[in-house]
Amino acid sequence: MKLLKKINNNFALALDSRGEQIIVEGKGIGFQKMPRELNDLSLITRTYYDTKEQDVSLINTVSEDILNVSADICQYAEMKIGDKLNPNLRFILADHLDFAIERMQKNLQIKMPIYYDIRLLYPKEMEIAEYAVWQIKRKLGIELPESELTGIALNIINSELVSETVGENKDELIEQIAAFIEKSFSMKIDRKAFSYSRFVSHMEYLLRRAKEGQQVSDENLQLYKTVKSEIPEINRCVDGIAVLLKEQGYPLNEEEKLYLMLHVNRLCDREGL
Known part of the structure; x- marks a missing residue:
């Protein structure tokens, strides 16, 4: 196995014996000199295949x-x-x-x-x-x-499950949402970051909910009122996104707007706004 690049002290990018790029985990593996051949595979506690660039970003984000x-x-x-x-x-x-x-x-x-x-x-x-x-x-x-x-x-x-498409315009619609957020906060979202990948997943879930017309709960309605008063700039952005989605056939109720506020706010936090 060849170690390619340190991710953090205990994670690194590597190539397996077949030349496939993987993420490896092992106590102190990040302290190894890289690139280098690793002959003692007992140092590796876990290996991760089919990983993406966003996964590397996440490893350096969560504890x-x-x-x-x-x-x-x-x-x-x-x-x-x-x-x-x-x-x-x-x-x-x-x-x-x-x-x-x-x-x-x-x-x-x-x-x-x-x-x-x-x-x-x-x-x-x-x-x-x-x-x-x-x-x-x-x-x-x-x-x-x-x-x-x-x-x-x-x-x-x-x-x-295999990811189901919400509609033919799903990807374009999510890109419009991202562009609207960028314009609202004069920011640039890193489309390769794990935070954006997860945001896309949450937006796909939101669009399914909106299409299905799920009902709002009383507990979330009160929370929605509290959150919109605590982060008014995010609320204004979400109100604009809600107008955009309604025009495309995805009307949002208060619970869905709460969900959207939380994830727009998190995306902005991850992007350093």
């Missing part, structure tokens, strides 16, 4: 503790579901958990009205979510609220 908990959860998920999970689930889930912890610390809890539907239709995925919450409490000392179970389960479910 190593969250990455490790996410890896444990993914191993448990593979044991329960099999090998049909997205190989990048560890990084996708780590990003979700990082955001869930951030929301909890800010006392921003979104009630998911589909909780009982998910528990009924996807018992294995909900069991994995319960395991995830338990592991986070045990290893990080953070007790996530029950409302986060649905979000974690949805990440597992989505990793099993």
